[in-house]
Amino acid sequence: MNPYAALVPVFVVALVAPLLARLMPVNARVPQVVLLLLGGVLIGPQLMELSDPASVTLLSDLGMGFLFLLAGYELEPNLLRQKVGRRAGGAWVTSFALAGAALLLLPGHQPSxxxxxxxxxxxxxxxxxxxxxxxxxxxxxxRLGRSVLVLGAIGELGPIVAMAVLLGTRNSGTATVLLGVFAVLTLAIAAIPERFTSLRGRFLMSLSEHGTGQSTLRLTVLLLVGLLALAQSLGFDAVLGAFVGGMVLRRWAPGDVVALEKKLDAVAWGVFIPVFFVSSGMGLDVDSIVSNPVLPLAFLVAMLVVRGGPVLLWFRRELPGGERVQAALYSTTTLPLLVALTEIAVDDGSMPTDIGAALVGAGVLSVIVLPMIASRLRRRGDDGAAGRDGRGGESRRPDDERRDLPNDGIVDTV
Structure with missing residues (x-):
């Protein structure tokens, strides 16, 4: 069997998805991650049978690792220690408790x-x-941007920690102890590269960070793979190691940091992350979504209630009404972590395939619909504020004019 034949359609989808997204009308443009998932469905076992998830397992796993490495890198620890960070944490804990209570009301006995x-x-x-x-x-x-940034960070970190503690073969007490061990080992790893930040270390790294050496990029990949291996050896999912790896990288990224970030984007988004989403699409249970299309809509409504509702409650003193609604909509937007979670839960038997597929379907709807509504609410609020101030649309500053441009950044990133 030719091992490369199954890779060709995967990388065709990876190439076509962003190109197709750019050809769409701006007002109807969807994120490339949605097109990657749909492309995976098209070439997968359920339709054209050109490839299957087993053919790209290693590349897909590394793609998931890079995805959460970049997510961890975006996390700003200082914001988490401020008042807005505490409110975001309270909102997520409330959401988790509310979701658990809602699921307990389901008929029949559901596995824990x-x-x-x-x-x-x-x-x-x-x-x-x-x-x-x-x-x-x-x-x-x-103010809105900072609040959403912290809400998003907690909305990724909280579920990842919960996955490490609550999912898997170990009981929660043992998992919590091992999570503490993982945290200690991670702090030790974070302290090691302090030598690289000395003048001599920086000079040494700068000698080979570009060209054929790529020392800083190779060091980053070593950090990622090392923490993936550490997390797996302690019985946790690789997502935890990747996310923590991004946080560590943010702390001590050596050399030309701007150039390193561009290289990471090129490697992660140029090769590995698209494979992860295409592979997830190939493994998606489309038949169950088609047979019960109401279920994804029901899950989307549930997400708005259990995730957006607590944001409205906890941020009532932090944001005015309109911005609070926007923050709730942005906070309910989900897909990358949801795809990884459902894939993990389905693989280990914690979740039926039809439920996993419906949740991914709800995530796709959230990415397409909710940010669009939030952006339009913000623009309407800006227009209203301009009218009340008597400035109208002709005298706005260049920065405000930029806000009226159609949003297409969502196409280029997850």
Whole structure:
């Protein structure tokens, strides 16, 4: 059997997805991650049978690792220690408790693993999807942008920790102890590269960080693979190691940091992350979604209630009404972590395939619909504020004009 034949259609989808997204009308443009999933469905075992998830397992696993490495790298620890960070944490804990209570009301006796996986799935946030939208709208440094940034960070970190503790073969007490061991070992790893930040270390790294050496990029890949291996050896999913690897990298990234970030984007998004989403699409149970299309809509409504509702409650003093609604919509936007979670839960038997597919379907709807509504609410609020101030649309500053440009940053990033 030719091992490369199954890779060709996967990389064809990876190439076509962003090109197709750019050809779409701006107002109807969807994120490339959605097109990657749909492309995976098209070439997968359920339709054209050109490839299958087993043919790209290693590349897909590394893609998931890079995805969460970049997500961890975006996390700003200082914001988590501020008042807005505490409110974001309270909102997520409330969401998780609310989701668990709602799932307990389901008829029949549901396994605890399914309840835990379902509660985690309903409370995730796609920070990688939301960030480029906020940047393109020019509100990332505003009160709303900072709040959404922290909500998104907690919406990724909280579910990842919950996955490590509640899902898997070990009981929660043992998993918590091992999580502490993992945290200690991670702190030790984070302290090792301090030598690289000395003048001599920086000089040494700078000699080969570009060209054929690529020392800083290779060091980053070593960090990622090492923490993936450490997490797996302690019985946790690789997602935890990848996310923590990104946090560690943010702390001590050596050499030309701007160039390193560009290289990471090129390697991660050029090769590995698209394979992960295409592979997830190939493994998606489309038949169950088609047979019960109401279920994804029901899950989307549940996400809005259990994730968006607590944001409205906890941020009532932090944000005015309109911005609070926008923050709730952005916080409910989810897909990358949801795809990884459902894939893990289905593989280990914690979640039926039809439920996993419906949750991914709800995530796809959230990415397409919710950021669009939030952006339009913000623009309407800006227009209203301009009218009340008597400035109208002709005298706005260049920064405000940029906010009226159609948002297309979501296409380029998860």
């Amino acid at each position: 693993e399914l309840l835990a996986a379902g509660a985690i799935a309903l409370t995730t946030t796609a920070l990688g999807v939301v960030l480029p939208i906020l940047k393109d709208d020019g509100v990332l440094d505003s």
